[in-house]
Amino acid sequence: MTERRRRLSRRERRRRRIRRKIQTWATRVSLFVVAVLLLSLLLRGAKLVRAAFQDGEEATSEALATGNGGDYVDAGYLDGAPLIVLDAGHGGSDPGTSADGTDEKDLNLKVTELLEEELTKAGARVYLTRSDDTEVELSERAAYANELEADLFVSIHCNYLENDASIQGMECYSLASSEEGALLAQSIADAAEARERITVHDTRTENYKVLRETKMTAVLVELGYMSNAAELELLRDESYQSLLAEAIAGGIATYLAD
Ligand SMILES: [Zn+2]
Structure with a gap:
């Protein structure tokens, strides 16, 4: 009886010791978890504060530069806030070219707005010759x-070829007399070519009125051929429109950095 009790109590002691050990470990683990949580909260807080501070700073400088209070979040990569005029081709009663129920004027405006976003994010001051479905004369645009x-003028259009539906790809035009225009056109074509989904057809000179009448470096980008069924599908696709805007903005940034 005594022997049994002693054995029991020994067993009991061991059980208590183990329980104490477990409790100590549990305390240590929970303390560790709490410490990790606190640390991550602190880091997150610091990040949020820093982001809020940067946003405020950028929004202020943007508001000072253009008077419209910017809302971009990324750090700018375009030094000196270049002034860029974007020109969405056609508009209002002039649809441009049309294919399968899609008007060129609408695609032009969509990509122009996305491009405005990209360039504003990058730190440029961006103005549009039209920001809705209205008619604007070519001379007025220039x-x-x-x-x-403006430092740069970029006109956005879409192409159409009557007799050959197989032709596709972006084309970048500049005035024959403009060396800078040719460099900008090439830079945009290169940036587009670097994107796997985008086909570039050509870079050439053309005596377009908006290129002729603008006094700054100017290019006209034909985003693609609406007469090519596959490219028309791409041009209507939002992710492709964003990709085009990204590529053109990248080409502009590279040109300005050189
Ligand atoms: Zn056009």
Whole structure:
């Protein structure tokens, strides 16, 4: 009886010792978890504070630069906040070219707005010759950019070829007399070519009115051929429109950095 009790109590002691050990470990583990949680909260807080501070700073400088209070979040990569006029081709009663129920004017405006977003994010001051479905004369578009004394003028269009539906790809045009225009056109074509989904057809010179009448470096980008069924599908696709905007913005940034 005594022997049994002693054995029991020994067993009991051991059980208690183990329980104490477990409790100590549990305390240590929970303390560790709490410490990790606190640390991550602290780091997150610091990050949020820093982000809020940077946003405020950028929004302020953007507001000072353009008077419209920017909302971009990324650090700018375009030094000196270049002034860029974007020109969405056609509009209003002038649909441009049309294919399968899609008007060129709408695709032009969509990509122009996405490009505006990209360039504003990058730190440029961006103005549009039209931001809705209205008709603007070609001379007015050029005059607007001249009045603003823009650094760059980028006109956005889509192509159509009557007799050959197999032709596809982006084309970048500049004025024959403009060396800078040719460099910008090539830079945009190169940036587009670097994107796997985008086909580039050609880079050439053309005597377009908006290129002729603008006093700054100017290019006209034909995003693709609406007469090519596959490319028309791409041009209507939102992710492709974003990719085009990204590529053109990248080409502009590279040109400005060189
Ligand atoms: Zn057009």
